[in-house]
Amino acid sequence: MTRSSSQDPLHGVTLEMLLTRLxxxxxxxxxxxxxxxxxxxxxxxxxxxxxxxxxxxxxxxxVEALYLHSPWPADDD
Structure with a gap:
């Protein structure tokens, strides 16, 4: 694993996914x-x-800041 991906809280989250969830x-x-x-x-x-x-x-x-500071339920995957 690389450190950059673990340090970026939006790693793997597209803008479309983020906006749709909001x-x-x-x-x-x-x-x-x-x-x-x-x-x-x-x-x-x-x-x-x-x-x-x-x-x-x-x-x-x-928008990214709002997403990061919004409470989200834990994923049940």
Missing amino acids: VEKYGWEELASCIDIKCFANDPSITSSLKFLRKTPWARQK
Whole structure:
């Protein structure tokens, strides 16, 4: 194993997976209130949000931070 993968909490998590989980957990309305991004508030979709987040580093950082600080149940795999 490499150290870099174990040190990166988002290792193996794509932006689409991350955003989908956040939408399932919070819904678009609550996401828009947590992070003031128009693509979450005005006619939101995974596709349009991914397009924006991939081009906007500051917004992606906020979404990743919310994901990392959200409580998630333990995986039962």
